[in-house]
Amino acid sequence: MKPKITLKDIARELDVSISTVSKALKNSKEISKDTKDRIKAFAKFYNYRPNNIALSLKNKKTKNIGVVIPDIVHHFFTTVFRGIEKYANQMGYNVIVCISDESFDKEVINMEMLANGSIDGFILSLSAETQRRNDFTHLKELLDQGIPIVLFDRVTNEIECDKVILNDAEIAYEAVNHFVNTGCSKIALITTENYFNVSESRRNGYTEALRSNDIEIDQNLILTLPHEIDNTGLMTKFFQENKIDAVLCVNEIFAIQCMSVVQYLGFNVPNDISIIGFTDGILSRYSSPKLSTIAQHGEKMGELAAKLLINRMESVEVIEEPFKTEIIDATLIKRGSSIN
């Protein structure tokens, strides 16, 4: 066992001062070539690497980013995370992940934990509970302390910071329009409760599209479900009680469950009922028929979020740049579950 070597060790061994070693390794011209060579050779031999913690303390920069997401066993969040990690890594940053598990308290505790020096900035998607409570004091305090935050996907207007979001309303509009253009008129929406900004936007896009196509909005055709648990029963009832020829689902699970229910009830997808779901995940690609989906480009979103954050952290803080909200254009991927 050979523990890590420090500047002090090198200095002692080579009978020079710590400062000399430090300078020599940074190729300072204050140090003679001879001494530099000796020190570098020694350092190389013993595989010297500066201690990150000491550097962090000195520089007041950790080169760590805190990522707080509601869930990790979740296609969209993992793709975003991959984008973040990729870009951060390229830029020399490491990523500390905390899972809020949709809980307000966990979100708060984790962020406060990390904020005490462990990270230089946050990338965050709000937990369900936080959105429901509409309480963002923890974020405000962190921003107040000068810690930059980038929100993605599940964002809020209450907080002024950089954000990356999807054009949810527009793409929902586009999807519904696609239904209309392929002959559908009894268009349903399966969604979650409205405290999610994304659900709200998607619902707005849905109603807007109906309106602009002069289709009356029937509240019975909007099914609001609890978050991503098995809702087969409710869905079955929904399709038995209503005449429906197209469904937009705000997530992949809903879409796949919906397809399964509809097929079980004897309908043909897409001829009797068209389905489009949000999130172009693995489920959509391996179902039959394959699900038409809305690709959210999570990886791109993650990269962008990381870029925004790192830019802000590394910008010379003289001119405070105004906060940006970047919008990612979702893509409607037409596959077998809709008429094309």
Added chain:
Amino acid sequence: MKPKITLKDIARELDVSISTVSKALKNSKEISKDTKDRIKAFAKFYNYRPNNIALSLKNKKTKNIGVVIPDIVHHFFTTVFRGIEKYANQMGYNVIVCISDESFDKEVINMEMLANGSIDGFILSLSAETQRRNDFTHLKELLDQGIPIVLFDRVTNEIECDKVILNDAEIAYEAVNHFVNTGCSKIALITTENYFNVSESRRNGYTEALRSNDIEIDQNLILTLPHEIDNTGLMTKFFQENKIDAVLCVNEIFAIQCMSVVQYLGFNVPNDISIIGFTDGILSRYSSPKLSTIAQHGEKMGELAAKLLINRMESVEVIEEPFKTEIIDATLIKRGSSIN
């Protein structure tokens, strides 16, 4: 904007020494109740929190765990990660994630980066390339430096450290046995190349089971495919050229693709062909028929890995405990894709 307050600030403001403040906040009885109260009140008011970095430097403990996994958009790894994060969090640790992307170089670089003080220990699943090259010098060096490592799932015998693995051979044996018991005899295996320890174990379990049931091992019934890309063509050919009544697939993607191919060829699942796949992920639960799978209990695996690591890190290093290899018992979940 109010930046973080430090001990020094409190000391200056209250006209005491830094040591006094530190002691007061730790409730040392060296300090009089009066002074303690004053200091605590002040600290509370200004929301003082000790700086993690300073603590890390002092204590030579970061309370960070490095997790290095080949991929994150992957059901099994995310479940393991969730287990790690959950346990680590409970124990006051944070988790830094690096994605090796199945690349040897990334694995090495990331680990060396983190090893310079950023973390106290690693939890790692080997990248494909690392397993192929069979080069573990980076791990050996880290262990040599006294940094504990826990390997999970994709492990190697070349390295002495704590490990958590699945009883892959046994559960493959059990699955094949299940096929035999339900009347199958032309049992195929769809697997990946053998440099993965897990593929090897699963293949061994498969052949063992056949042998013990006096079924001849037909190499034509073992299909070796590249890693998780679309192999529909090869699979179709495989099923056209061979008489097969059951298939064991070493991952979920293979299983779902396999089912799709088989159904496309006009076979009924499970009556003509039974299918069992590894990984009880989201695909298996939403296919039709639902896939019979082998649940790997990723979350449990992650928790256990974290527990092993933290135990080792926190154990008084007097008696070096011997390295353990914990084995997680997989569960065969019988669903619609096999005869039960």
Added chain:
DNA sequence: TATTAACACGAAACCGTTTTCGTAACATTT
């Protein structure tokens, strides 16, 4: 009253870096 103990606090070292500043030794210029 002199000695000792208890109390309450501060000084300083330490963790591992970086960086500013000071300076001894030598070289160059007037």
Added chain:
DNA sequence: AAATGTTACGAAAACGGTTTCGTGTTAATA
């Protein structure tokens, strides 16, 4: 020969904590 400049290095402060040890003041004991 005196003044100045250069070279090559070391001392020390700083980052923000913890902890050991020393010490002045008061209280208790002999």
